[in-house]
Amino acid sequence: MTWIDLSSNVAVVTGGGAGIGRGIALGLAAVGAEVVVLDRDEAGSDVAAEIRGNGGRAEFFVCDVTCDDSVAWAAEQIKARGSQAGILVNNAGTMLPGGLDAVSMTDWDRILSLNLTGYLRCARVFGEPMLERGAGAIVHVASISASFPQGYSGAYSVSKAGVVMLSRQLALEWGPRGVRSNVVSPGMIRTPMTDEIYRAPSVHEARRALVPARRIGQPADIADAVVFLASERASYITGEEMVVDGGFTRTIMGVIPRPGFE
Ligand code: NAD
Numbered sequence: 001m002t003w004i005d006l007s008s009n010v011a012v013v014t015g016g017g018a019g020i021g022r023g024i025a026l027g028l029a030a031v032g033a034e035v036v037v038l039d040r041d042e043a044g045s046d047v048a049a050e051i052r053g054n055g056g057r058a059e060f061f062v063c064d065v066t067c068d069d070s071v072a073w074a075a076e077q078i079k080a081r082g083s084q085a086g087i088l089v090n091n092a093g094t095m096l097p098g099g100l101d102a103v104s105m106t107d108w109d110r111i112l113s114l115n116l117t118g119y120l121r122c123a124r125v126f127g128e129p130m131l132e133r134g135a136g137a138i139v140h141v142a143s144i145s146a147s148f149p150q151g152y153s154g155a156y157s158v159s160k161a162g163v164v165m166l167s168r169q170l171a172l173e174w175g176p177r178g179v180r181s182n183v184v185s186p187g188m189i190r191t192p193m194t195d196e197i198y199r200a201p202s203v204h205e206a207r208r209a210l211v212p213a214r215r216i217g218q219p220a221d222i223a224d225a226v227v228f229l230a231s232e233r234a235s236y237i238t239g240e241e242m243v244v245d246g247g248f249t250r251t252i253m254g255v256i257p258r259p260g261f262e
Helices: 019-030 043-053 068-080 105-133 156-177 201-209 219-230
Strands: 010-014 034-039 057-062 087-090 136-141 179-186 241-244
Touching (some): 019 034, 019 057, 034 043, 034 068
Parallel strands (some): 136 179, 179 241
């Protein structure tokens, strides 16, 4: 018997067309899950094709998680194939720059609509068959910025803090109905969203040096945590947040000068 086997599960991954979502889709497929890749970008079809090319099972549907009709349509496609999601990974998210004195209300609302309300929308739509069956697991990708404010990034940190509480509330309300809800909070991960930052070797090196693990994370690092929390191995874990940051957020005591204790 393998330690984690998701071969009897259908797993929906939002924003599965690139970056962390792609890594999660590949990670779930590697332990046997049938993966439904959702993305507003057609690149999601390449990820589904990659999984099938590796001998796995995957489908792609264009889906904008900020839109009720689009999410409902994707759920209908899954149902029409006689499938039901047992796992949902809420991952699609982004950020826009802006200090709190300057960010436009439009940008503020756009970020909350995608990063927070989109997560609730998908939890409700894809969680419905889980609640009916009395079994399911939801994993939300938040961020270390849920706990530490990321300046000049508009609503980003607020949205991620909201995701952590959304997950806890889902755990409380849906736990008795058989559905677990947990968060994975990535630290610094190189993806298309952050690639521009890491292209400057000096920035890459300065960031790497801040991390006790002495490397920038990869989507597979996040995928491993998500796969665990989605699996039966985590059947008694719900309402939790797992930080995956190479130790970065544990370094604050290290910045205090303390002669004799270097
Ligand atoms: P990314 O931009 O590289 O990929 C995001 C994917 O989501 C893209 O494929 C994009 O098309 C899709 N997407 C965007 N809006 C969508 C929508 N409305 N509907 C459906 N799909 C949509 O981003 P990433 O770095 O892989 O980030 C993934 C998640 O991880 C986000 O929630 C992000 O906030 C979080 N995160 C990332 C980092 C990091 O360092 N990269 C750190 C902490 C948290």
